[in-house]
C-alpha cells in the first residue's frame with residue numbers, strides 16, 4: 001500500500017513544518033515521528049493535547065504512522081467538555097508537548113512527550129527506526145476522531161478513516177493544483193479538520209511545507225506571504241479582519257497580491273469582504289465547503305472562475321445532490337431552487353463514536369444529510385443559502401450547539417431559565433447570545449460571570465458574547481421556547 005506521507009518515506013531534505021523558530025524537514029520529521037510512532041504502536045487510541053505547536057503535528061503524524069487512531073483535544077476545553085471527550089473516546093495514551101500541564105482528566109493516562117525540549121531540535125532526536133511499526137494500515141481503519149457539536153447534547157466524535165483523509169487531500173491537490181512547491185501559512189487551531197487535516201496533513205502529504213503562526217495576526221500572514229509562503233488558509237473572521245485592514249496597508253495588499261492561493265472556509269465569507277480584498281489586492285479569495293463528517297465537498301478550482309458568494313463545484317470523487325423538503329432530488333440548476341445538500345463519496349466519515357443512533361439518523365439511502373441549504377447556478381457552482389437547524393451557530397468558524405450552552409448556563413446557580421441564539425456579527429459571522437431568566441431578579445449574574453462559567457465548562461469559543469435578561473422566556477402552548485420571538 002502506498003504511504004500516507006510519501007515525502008516522509010523518501011526522507012526528503014526539504015522543509016516540512018515550521019512553528020516559530022522550531023522547524024523540521026521531512027527527513028527530520030520522519031525520524032522524530034518514526035521514533036514516537038514506535039512507542040505509540042499497539043495503543044488502542046491516543047489523545048493528542050492539540051496546542052498550536054510543532055509537538056501536535058509530530059504527535060499526529062506519529063500516530064498515523066503507527067496506525068493508532070488520534071483524538072485531538074482542544075487544550076482550552078472546559079472541565080465538562082474534556083470529561084466527555086475523554087470518557088467517550090477512552091484513549092489509553094496521551095501525547096503532549098514537554099512543557100504542557102495536563103488537567104486531571106488526562107493526567108491519569110500514560111503520557112508521552114511529543115519531542116524533546118526545543119533546544120534539542122533536531123540534533124538530539126533519536127534516529128528514526130520504523131522497526132516495530134506495523135505496515136501501512138488499511139484505508140478503512142480509523143485515523144482521527146474529531147469532536148463536533150450538534151444542536152443538543154455533548155459533542156459527537158466523528159470517526160474519520162484514512163481513506164477519507166487521502167481522498168480529500170488528493171481531491172484538493174487536483175482542485176487547487178497543490179504541489180510540493182507550495183508553502184502554506186495558517187493560524188488555525190489544530191483540533192479541527194480545517195487546521196489539522198487541511199493545514200498540517202495537507203502540506204505534508206504533498207511534500208510541501210507549512211508555517212504555523214501560533215496565533216492569528218495580520219502582520220504574521222503578510223510577513224510569511226512576503227517571504228516565500230504561497231498559500232493562506234483562514235476562516236471568514238480572519239479574512240474579515242484582513243478586509244478591514246488591507247485598504248490602508250500597502251504591505252499587506254502586496255503580500256496578498258503575491259500569493260498563489262487564498263482559501264477561505266468553515267463558514268460563509270461575506271461578498272463585501274470578498275470585494276474589499278479583491279479591490280485592494282487584485283486577488284480573489286476562493287471558498288471551499290466542508291464539514292467535519294464529510295471533509296471537503298466542493299471548492300472553487302484554481303483553474304476555474306472565482307465567484308464571490310459561491311463554494312464552487314463538487315470535488316473529484318464527491319457525489320452531491322440537493323433534495324427538497326419531501327426528500328426528492330432537485331434536478332434544477334437554476335440559481336434559485338433551494339434544497340438540502342446531501343453527499344456521498346470516499347471523503348465521508350464512517351460513524352459517530354458510540355452513537356449508532358446518531359449515525360443512522362445522519363444518512364438517508366447512503367447519502368449524508370449535511371443540514372446545509374444551497375442553490376445551484378446553471379454551471380454547477382453551489383451557493384450556500386442557510387442551514388436547516390437554527391440551533392447550530394457558526395461563530396468565528398467554530399460550530400457550536402445552542403443546547404450544549406443552555407445546559408451549561410442552567411448549571412449556574414444564578415440562572416433559572418436560559419435560551420441561546422446566534423445573532424449576525426460582522427467579525428464572527430454569528431455571535432452567541434444568552435437569554436437569561438435570573439434566579440434572583442434583584443441580583444442577576446453578570447455577563448462576564450456567565451461567559452467565564454461557559455468557558456470553564458465547555459470552551460472559550462462557546463462563551464456568550466452578549467447576555468440579555470428577561471422576566472420570562474417566550475413559550476408556546478406546549479411550553480416550548482419560541483426562539484424567533486426572542487429577537488423581537
Ligand code: MCA
Nearest residue numbers: 188192193194237266290291292396397398451452455460
Ligand atoms: C476570552 N478568552 C477566554 C475568555 N474570554 N478564555 C477563558 N475564559 C474567558 N471568559 C480567551 C480566548 O480563548 C482567546 O485566547 C482570547 O481570550 C481571545 O478570544 P476570542 O475573543 O474568542 O478570540 P476571537 O477573536 O473570537 O477569535 C477569532 C478567531 C477564532 C481567531 C478567528 O475564532 C478561530 O481561531 N477560529 C477558527 C475556528 C476553526 O478552526 N474552525 C474550523 C472548524 P487566545 O488568544 O490565547 O487563543 S470547521 C471545520 O473544520 C470544517 C471541516 C471546515 O469546513 O473547515
Ligand code: AMP
Nearest residue numbers: 265266267268287288289290291292399
Ligand atoms: P463543522 O461541523 O465545524 O465541521 O462545520 C461544518 C459547517 O460549516 C458546514 O456544515 C457549513 O454549514 C459550514 N461551512 C463550511 N465551509 C463553508 C463555506 N465555505 N461557506 C458556508 N458555510 C461553510
